[in-house]
Amino acid sequence: MSEPPRLRPILLPWEKSIIYFVTMCVERRRPVLANETTLAAMNRVIPQLKRWQLLSGVVMPDHVHWVVSPIEDRDLSIGDFANGFKRLLRKELGSQSWEWQRGCFDRLLRTDESLSSKWIYVQDNPVRAGLVEHWRDWPYRVDLVNEDGKLTASPTVEESR
Numbered sequence: 001m002s003e004p005p006r007l008r009p010i011l012l013p014w015e016k017s018i019i020y021f022v023t024m025c026v027e028r029r030r031p032v033l034a035n036e037t038t039l040a041a042m043n044r045v046i047p048q049l050k051r052w053q054l055l056s057g058v059v060m061p062d063h064v065h066w067v068v069s070p071i072e073d074r075d076l077s078i079g080d081f082a083n084g085f086k087r088l089l090r091k092e093l094g095s096q097s098w099e100w101q102r103g104c105f106d107r108l109l110r111t112d113e114s115l116s117s118k119w120i121y122v123q124d125n126p127v128r129a130g131l132v133e134h135w136r137d138w139p140y141r142v143d144l145v146n147e148d149g150k151l152t153a154s155p156t157v158e159e160s161r
Contacts, residue, residue, distance in 0.1 A: 023105040031061030041092040059140035065122045078106040
């Protein structure tokens, strides 16, 4: 049986940033991520991803959504980010009773409009899951990495809502 045809690479103009929306899930969707210990470990891991900039994200009980951008190398694979993040978080947490699902879901965001709509979708995820009544009440929502490399909850995109 032959393989399906591969899509041609999407070539964005050099002046456009490369921005990805990434979802990584815990194996068997175990609810182990949305807690202070894991968030603190993520705060220590994010600055170690030297080739990637984390722009925003939401940590759900059984998965995470990130908006990330390669810092210099536009040809970096999103697998580089996902594998590096998973490996570093596993190391930071030490022994744990769970594993990540293989791979990740990713989408290349082509416009500012798709970035804004994707972020609105992501930040409303805890509301749709019935975890909080309003997205601002979810403590594991992050919007930017500040200058100290810490995950923050200071909103930016929501100002336009």
